[in-house]
Each structure stands twice: as C-alpha cells, then as structure tokens.
Amino acid sequence: MIWFLNGRYLHHQKAKIPINDLAILRGYGVFDFLVTYNKKPFLLDDHLDRLFNSAKKIGLKIPYSKKQLRGFCLETISKNRGSSFTIRIIVTGGISSNNIFPENKASVAILVEKRKPYPKACYQNGIKLKTYQYLRFSPQAKHINYLPAVVIKNKASKKGFLEVLYIWKKQILECTTSNFYLVKDKTLITPEENILHGITKKIILQLAQKIMRVAEKPIYLKDLKTADEALISASDKEIMPVIQIDNLKIGQAKPGKYTKKLIQAFQNYSKDSFQTFS
Numbered sequence: 001m002i003w004f005l006n007g008r009y010l011h012h013q014k015a016k017i018p019i020n021d022l023a024i025l026r027g028y029g030v031f032d033f034l035v036t037y038n039k040k041p042f043l044l045d046d047h048l049d050r051l052f053n054s055a056k057k058i059g060l061k062i063p064y065s066k067k068q069l070r071g072f073c074l075e076t077i078s079k080n081r082g083s084s085f086t087i088r089i090i091v092t093g094g095i096s097s098n099n100i101f102p103e104n105k106a107s108v109a110i111l112v113e114k115r116k117p118y119p120k121a122c123y124q125n126g127i128k129l130k131t132y133q134y135l136r137f138s139p140q141a142k143h144i145n146y147l148p149a150v151v152i153k154n155k156a157s158k159k160g161f162l163e164v165l166y167i168w169k170k171q172i173l174e175c176t177t178s179n180f181y182l183v184k185d186k187t188l189i190t191p192e193e194n195i196l197h198g199i200t201k202k203i204i205l206q207l208a209q210k211i212m213r214v215a216e217k218p219i220y221l222k223d224l225k226t227a228d229e230a231l232i233s234a235s236d237k238e239i240m241p242v243i244q245i246d247n248l249k250i251g252q253a254k255p256g257k258y259t260k261k262l263i264q265a266f267q268n269y270s271k272d273s274f275q276t277f278s
Helices: 044-058 066-078 120-124 149-159 201-207 219-226 257-276
Strands: 003-005 006-012 029-037 085-092 110-115 127-133 163-166 171-175 179-185 187-190 213-216 229-234 238-245
Touching: 003 066, 003 187, 003 238, 029 044, 044 066, 044 085, 044 201, 066 085, 066 110, 120 238, 127 149, 127 229, 171 179, 171 219, 187 201, 201 213, 201 229, 201 238, 201 257, 229 257, 238 257
Parallel strands: 127 163, 127 238, 187 213
Antiparallel strands: 003 006, 003 110, 029 085, 085 110, 163 171, 179 187, 179 229, 229 238
16 A cells, blocks of 8 residues: 655555654654545545644644645645555654653554455444543544544454444543434434534434434433434444344334435445535
8 A cells, every 4th residue: 555654655564664753652743534435535625624633632733734744644635556545644753852842743654454344234224332541632633543443442352342322421432433412202313412423423413304303412421321312423434223232122123214214325425425525
C-alpha cells in the first residue's frame, strides 16, 4: 500500500516517524477515520472538519490546510489499487526538546488499507456489548490515546462481545469506536454530552427523522430494560443492531424493524453519495 507522510508518498513499510515523537512518548496526537465507496472517500470534508476540531481541543497545530489535506487524501487513494479502503489521517505531536511540550513540529500521515467488512451475521443476527465504567479524557476530541479501549475491548472480544459500551455514573455514553442509540416508543434516542460526535451519527440522525422521532438526551442503565431496540454506528460498521448488553437481552433479542429501516436508508444514502462525489 502507498501512504502519505509529511509531503511524500511512500510504500507503507518505508513510512516512519522518529521514536521520540510525542505520539509515542506521550500518546499525544489526533486522528480521524473514514471509508471509501467505489474508491471515493465518504464524507471526507466532515472528517477533516472533525480532525481540525480535535487538534484545536488538545492544542495541536496541523501544518497543512483542510484543502491541502483533502488533496493529499485523494492523491493517496488514487495511488492504491482497489476500490474499498479505510483511511486513517493521523497528526502526531512531533519531536519535543523536553519530550513533553509540543513545539509545532507535527507529523501528518494518511494510511490507506483494504477495508475488511464485518461478518454478515453482525447485521442479520445482531451483536453483544460489554459495559465498562469509563469517561474518556476530552471526549469530543478524537485523540490517539486509546489505551483503555485496547485493553478492555480485547478482553471483551474473547468472551463474544463485539464492542464495549462506556458508562459513567449510570449514564450510557458511547462505545470504544462507535456511537450508541436505543429505540423506545418509536423514538431514536442517543446521548449528546461527553461523547465523540460521529460523522456517521450525523447522517443517521438526519435519515431517522423521516422514519421516527429523534431525541438527543441522556440514556441511563435502567433505560435498557425497557428499550425496544438498540444499535451502534461507525464509519466501518455503518449501522449494527445490538441484541444484548452484558446479560440483558434487548427487546426481542433480534434486529428490530426500525434498525432495519435505518440500515436500508443509510445504504441508499451512501450509494447516492459516492455516485455524486466530486
């Protein structure tokens, strides 16, 4: 695969940053993640907006403009064979003379990899979530510090859980790499505070308004017991039905009708989007 690193297009094995970069020493950096449809990046401008917003929130200066980064992304994609990719745009803290404070020497990388679709069973049968008490630092910034997610999700996956659902003071927040929703009384409900606002989520809320009522408000653990349906979303997952959280069965423990309608609506939207991308 061909990747971008600081103005150069390189074979992925030759794309390297110094070991004393703040991303390695301190976990300081931001990233964004998106997918392509028919080799065209989906909602690229929205992802770039979020990348710059994330960098601003942690005081990291990106050495390129959004327009430049957009061009780099498109060029990197064009240099790779295939049509279905994941794109990861990373901005590291760069080298620091005291190994802790950023000095405006950020590195920028664009990683293109072949997209590996999730099993069809995840969409047809639904998935299970494992809860975990955790509130991310600066949750509205997509920073690279994913230590808890790596550790907890690895343990959960060995027990058959596809994702981990973060909970804080009995309030449901988000998953490690996904947004969370439940359906109750013909209303799609999703948290609004202390989460990373997903780009996919933004589209889902727009599409859902044509299907049911929509509410962005707190969700508590007790609400799961009376939920009719639950689902998660992310760029690579799109929309996945959730049938179980810990030992609790959600609704009838199978993908619900509103989740299915949203899945179809999102598939139609993404198909139309890549046909009109420019």
